[in-house]
Amino acid sequence: MSTLNNQTEQVKEISGVNPLKCMKCGKCSASCPSFNEMDIKPHQFVSYVQNEDIEALVNSKSLWKCLSCFACVERCPRDVKPGKLIDAARQIVIRQKGQDYLSPNEIPELLDPEIPQQLLVSAFRRYRR
Amino acid sequence: MQELIARAKELLADGTVARVLGWKAGDLPYNPEPAYFEKEEDFKDFVYNSFCGANLSKFMIEASKLEGKTLVCLKPCDTYSFNQLLSEHRVDRDKAYIVGVGCKGKLDIEKIKKQGIKGIKSISGAEISDEADTLTIDTIYGEKTCAFSDAMLERCHVCKGKEHKIYDEIIGESKETKDAERFAEVERIEAMSPEEKFAFFRKELSKCIRCNACRNVCPACSCRKCVFDSTKFDSSQKANVDSFEEKMFHIIRAFHVAGRCTDCGECSRVCPQGIPLHLFNRKFIKEIDELYGEYQAGETVVEKGPLTSYTFDDVEPGIVAERG
Amino acid sequence: MKYSYYPGCTLKNKAKDLDAYARASARALGFELEEIENWQCCGGVYPLGSDEIATKLSSVRVLNEAKEKGQSLITLCSACHHVIKRVNDDMKNVEDIRTRANNYMQLEEPYAGETEVLHFLEVLRDVVGFDKLREKVTNPLTGKKIGAYYGCLLLRPGKILEFDNPENPKILEDFIRAIGAEPVIYPYRNECCGGYISLKEGEIAKDMCGNIVDSAEGFGAQMLITACPLCMYNLKKSTDEALPVIYFTELLAEALGVKGEVDNA
């Protein structure tokens, strides 16, 4: 529905991030608690947006491993906020119909009696339209 | 008045002074004008009554350049002007013999006329000696009366006090005639909306005919050459080429006398169009009092005025916008 | 002193304790929590997209109610605090969001971030004062070695949350000292517990919590406290009862001697 270039602009717009500010120091990746779970690492996210390869980002596992813990945002010396880029890519995915990462059908099997509402609400917000 | 004349003659005679600066009767009963008296016979026209509002201190700028001393009659409020001129080295104290003349309030003929009193032949009760509360006016339509205080000049209602601030001797008694708040009128305007303020001043200033009477009478406005007459600012009067001075004359005039104006009220008194010009000057006086501390120009002889001094913690100009 | 209070969904259900102990403690400390009427869920996570408006409106509504009452807004759950505080910052500083949100809301007077959002802990620190709190403690928890677990949501982004130094916070440690116990400072106290990822990727969260718990135990903690129901859920899954995890309000109520009130209610 949108061209690649358009998607890059979309990511920049949704995130409000200017990837050109990045000086490639890697502090985001050095701070990320999910680093090992990710196929595309936080610092690479910035490069992918710079290179307008959004396709790879929206198909990456990393989208669903980011915890939005803001450690990268807090520590980035250039104010690039990789966490916001990741979320923008996630938005692009879940805003397309049928692309939700979490469907109501899978909920029952994920439930345990102790789960706080907060967890469900949060997961729905991050994983679904 | 007779005591004043007698003393003046005496000082002339013994050579203490070379001339006397006072008022002589005009062509109407209410328009005495400033005049020099040098010889005994000149005094037949000498007059000092409640219509002698004119502030003679400014004349001392030129009188200071004349040979010998000049006896000058100053009312209490005139002495502030004299002090201010002294602070600015414009008059020579040694060339002045100051007789502080008594004052019980000066009259504004326009206020009498406004009460519908016309065809005035003579006015009694305006002599400085009586204590009359009422003026009796003989007109071609018969005798009319008017309360003294209703005919008083605006400035006398906010009288600064009956004390002479500088003098060699005092002749006659003075009375404090203050019965109104000095800044009430300014406050009334301040309380208006911007639109109302603008309309008010536009209405008043549109009456101005640029006759320069205010400038000529003002003791603070005594430049050898007024900036509005000089080429230094491209602001001299060029017939209808540029309306700059028409628009801004009064603001700049008020600014130039800010911190120096003693609030003598002469500007409003002489304005043939009846523009309340003192409202400009008094606004500055009020601001200076509020922002930089109470200050009365001419109270004493001083070196620096409020606009030629400062403190580190002065308010910022933004205060004007902040207080709305 | 009266405050508007936003409890949030979880505190009405799974985390009733967190709420109940806070209310009892507030009473004991002399301030009142007035629950906002008809509040709606904050959404649990702050919508990061700069074009998201609708998802922020429930927070704006709450904020505006507090503004109309002229009260500061108190939160307790870390997630709610995070969301509401950040939305408030948007309303204050991001013109586009402010304009669009107000266009939706149709308020009599537009909302522009006027409400002060305070976490319950900030009230303890900045309004009550930890020194004053110490005086009010009737039952000091002397000898207890407690590790504070902050997580992410209260601290980051530091410039917006303005809660504490995001890399080396001390508000919970000061709190622990005020109630008479001994804080255990350990470096993982501001590392993520895994958050919402635990729904689908339980193992990842478990690893992360493992690090936190190991570090805390390594430095001698006998107990962890938190302000977040989700953190507690995740942490509890990784510890084996050996290191209990409880809400800070429970300890507060205990120290103030009002725990019984709640437990017996």
Next chain:
Amino acid sequence: MSIEANEEFKPKIVAFCCNWCSYAGADLAGSSRLAYPADVKIIRVPCSCRVNPMFILRAFEKGADGVILCGCHPGDCHYSTGNFYARRRMTMLFSMLDYMGVENGRTRVEWVSAAEGVKFSTTMNEFVQKIHSLGKNVRLGDLRCRN
């Protein structure tokens, strides 16, 4: 809450800058590429105290929509005391204009040091925005004695 764009109003704004601090601050804004609207035109004066109220009124008379005066911070004047006098003079002038019903946002004084390129640029941006919100200068141009 809808705000209509002011159609093509290009305000004329005169900025008097003292040579030592504010002019240098403007230079720093320039070399740091900190943009502000081209409506602002700077006149270099040695010190804020060189600015005569006549200059400001003249600018308005000739159609300026806003006039801003920038100088060294109080205490930092290159000539030690110049800005202190400027401060009092401008306070008086602004108060008179306000008294006469002229919008008080059209005039401003800001202290900008040689290091404050950012402040210079933000100040100018703010000021231009303010003038935009006030619209064209009608009153000062209209404040004449004769109608």
Next chain:
Amino acid sequence: MQRIGVFVCHCGTNIAATVDVAKVAEMALNEQGVVHAEDYQYMCSEAGQAKIQAAIKEKNLTGIVVCSCSPRMHETTFREAAERAGLNPYMVEIANIREHCSWIHKDVEEATKKAVILMRAAVAKVNLNAPLKPGESRVTKRALVIGGGIAGIQTALDIADAGYKVDIVEKTPSIGGRMSQLDKTFPTLDCSACILTPKMVEVNKHENVTIYTYSEVEKVSGFVGDFTVDIRKKARSVDMDKCTGCGVCQEKCPSKKTLSEFNRGLNTRSAIYTPFAQAIPNVPVIDRDSCMKFQTGKCGVCSKVCQAGAIDYEQQDEIITEKYGAIVVATGFDMIKLDNYDEYAYSQSPDVITSLELERVMNAAGPTKGHLERLSDGKAPKEMVFIQCVGSRCSDDRGKSYCSKICCMYTAKHAMLIRDKYPDVNVTVFYIDVRTPGKNFDEFYRRAVEDYGVNYIKGQVGKVIPQPDGKLLVRGVDLIDNKQILKEADMVVLAAAIEPNPDVRKIATMLTASIDTNNFLTEAHAKLRPVESPTAGIFLSGVCQGPKDIPETVSQAGAAAVKAIGLLAKDKLMTNPCTAHSDELMCNGCSQCANVCPYGAISYEVKEINDHGVRETRRVAVVNNALCQGCGACTVTCPSGAMDLQGFSNRQILAEVDAICR
């Protein structure tokens, strides 16, 4: 009627990319008095200046407008060019179409319009310019150097060797500065003290140099060639003449708990102290805040043990007032505070230290006597991690936007020294870039890698995690391997950003010298006048102007000295002719102008005036042009406009206003 030439500079593409320069030149021809207009690539170049000079001669120009960069940059250049072509230099005006136009606007049409208006304003002004002639002022043949580090010492020595008197004002009790705190220096690894101490001794015994230590500049007035400076000599509580420097007082002082500034707070010192053994002067000071005698009145041990009777508790601060022709600022730098970088656990662990602290640890006179050991438990480290760019190159407000320039080299030095002395210690360096431009610098860094096996990892560290066992877990990233790294270290060294000495702001304000957003003093021209401040008579030496290493500092110190000597060598200076002037025909003699003059330049004369044939004796204001600095305060106070400012006259400024509002 003036004949004006307008010259529009492209400044390469700096102006021409945003302003249609040809159009500006074309429009200029419509302006009153303009008889010539042209544009050129670089007006400030020789060729550009030649064009101006040719036009002056060919077209008999009486005035010049150059539309170019800021007058603060090239006004003098163009004035001098005009003068060489026979035109009075004050007939030149600059329209600033670079800093105030092309650099801040993007839209060509808009920028061109504005440039045209700025040109018009300048033309309108030149139409009213009159030739001015500068006066003269004398030069005091003495220089002041603020700061006694290597920069200040070198500058002072060079000026003194040229035969001029120099005073050094140093805030701390000894000269030596940061360099005295270093252990070894790159790239040759000489011992810092071995090369610095001789210089300190030399400057101390130089007959032309006076050193005021434990002193601060308090007040500066005057101007180039004739500054008057008040120096506060803080009470040392020790008589400099009597003290023999035996050191007994320091030994016996019972108050020894104050953190040593010299050792960066890693150990303590006594209340009476000299910062380090080679201090110059070798006279201690009493730190009154930590001295028991001063705090409680009880003690006086130092006075009792001093054989020379040099202790003087009654000593007062002393103000020394001296005149100088030139002032050199050499205030140096400090490391930034690391409060904003708690992810590196600097405040949580004593084993996380800054590089400058490591210098003290490595130094034989330091807190560990030169043994590399952990400050927490004194154990020898096995794993060391260095983290680069801590607070440098940050665009957020936590750190500094600039590169601190020296860290890459000193880290290579540290790594190499450690590997050399302790081969069993592994050294890892996390870096973003390794920047080693400089003679033998990259070779030096490569030696660390190739010969000494220092492990350089490209990538930053996210967090330093203290472990229960006292080790430090470093979580970083290897961007080449695309791996997160968890490394257990015994010590972590942070290459913290450097920043100008915080006092410099105060000093710059006193000197009215420009300072940038990072508190570095601004040079008059980034390339062509790098050691001069835009404020005449003020020169810059060392890191106060920007980050630099020792070799660069020393060369700049020499350059600053040469500039100062060039000034001191002159007997007279031309003064600014843009001074106030009173028209005596209009003057009221009211004294208001004198009331606001900060220089006492206005006096009054009673004299006979011939006013259009009328002779009159009047009191009139007279301006002393040698004293007047041209602020213009008097011109606004004067109600009649008798007082005007040459070069910035009322009519000139009004003409500019008119041109802008046209």
